[in-house]
Amino acid sequence: MPSARLLRLALPACILVLLVLVTVSLAVGDMPLSLKQVWQGLLRQDELAATVVWQMRMPRLLSALLVGAALSAGGLVMQAYFRNSLASPGLLGVSSGGAAGAVIAIALGWASLSIWTLPLAAIVGSAAALFAVIGLARSGASTERLLLAGVALNALLGAVTSYVLSMHTSLYERNSQILFWLLGGLEDRGWEHVLMASPILLAAALLWPLGRQMDLLSLGAREAQSLGVDVRRLRHSLLALAAVLTAIATAVAGTVGFVGLVVPHALRLILGPEHRRLVPVSLVGGAAFVLACDLVCRSAGGVKLGIMTSIVGAPFFLWLLRRQA
């Protein structure tokens, strides 16, 4: 059992780590800024620093925070829904669904119609993938069944994305865009992407009060119902939130794997399984994790974010599988 002191300090500690990462993230880059310059830039007292901070680094930073929070919270929601701590957007194909939706929208030329077309297409794709997983492995299904359903969906949706990709190889611009969704990254994210990611804040606010009910649901749907939880309604809310959080993160940054698995799981190991605590800490922790990974990517000369999170996440996943066996 984690001590009461650890539990009290968890959220402030996460926020502190996040603030340090934010500061470092604004300071380092092709044009390094001192702390003083960052501050002056933030207050627009130094024109050059202001341009670097507000035009170049801040949108990417905010995109990273929102994407990280969304993927981490999406993983937490899916773990409670499926009653399985290995459920996560990447492993179950929900991210791939979002990417397939986004790629199809781009290939059809819809993405240029409005800023909201792309996230909407991603939401449709993610929701379809989520319903397919539920059809293949009901909640409370064994880990094997759930992961195999994810394997099948990932393969299928990867094929869809590759097909669309191969049909549009003549168009370099589209192709590079499509590759971007598959590898996942935060390069050139501007203020329009922050706007696109902003519904994540709403989803997080809606998720916040559901923590207690998620506790009960994660120990069994009938049991939760008998104790007074409106399970039907809760499940609908959780599904909608999981789909929206994953899809919007995917629309902004492409498929970024393992965040929804690693962050909630690691925090659960440290802080215990109570969702009233895990929801806020996962949001902040996910934001910090993706920001840290993106910092490493930037420092390592432009490694893609999706590659970095997989390098960290895949060994963690294998360790978890070994631990469960």
Next chain:
Amino acid sequence: MNALEVRHAGVPGRLEAVDLCLPRGCLAGLIGPNGAGKSTLLQICAGLLPSDAQVSWSGRPLQELSVLERGRLASWVPQEARFEFGFSVRSVVAQGRFAHGDDELGVDDAIAQFELGDLRNRPVNQLSGGERQRVLLARAVATGAPLHFWDEPLAPLDPRHALDLLHLGTRLTRAGSTILFSLHDLRLAHCLDYVAVLHQGRLRAAGSPGEVLTPELLLEVFGVRARTAPGLVLELP
């Protein structure tokens, strides 16, 4: 007024038009061979399985009660529980107070009643089957509900905890609660106020154990011959 009234409880292929009434303060057993429909009937009584049955608790039809109200009025304990996450024993028992705004009332009493004090901080996914069952029963008792539906609560318990549970059930029902639980031990069924016998999805007989559990019925329903003979008797010291 009856604590529980069920009319036309049926699920195709599993249960057929079962009617059941239990008066307030009744400790009732539900018996029948494997696959007779006991778990299905208990879930219908608890309002957890969609069916055409008309169920009412203390005269109030179930469809008039909100989910939260149902959580205050009745408890249900499944036959077996799988815990994926390592919630502490105490926090699982405290979930029994969800419908009461998590007021924690009676949580520690329930923990003490089921002798879970030493395990209170242990993760539930590391407990033995019998310990898990006691946690779920403690959660059910912590709800303070006047109606309880328990699915084979005695099966994983050791002899003393089984007797403890019967003793607690007797105390709760004497204080006005009503308990319906399924069991396989026909000798224990003889100690109850009321037994209902399910056979092949139908209610075969119901009433006081002395009247219902005749050798003829036991032979027909369970395929066993009943004989009274001196043997081992277990009691609480």
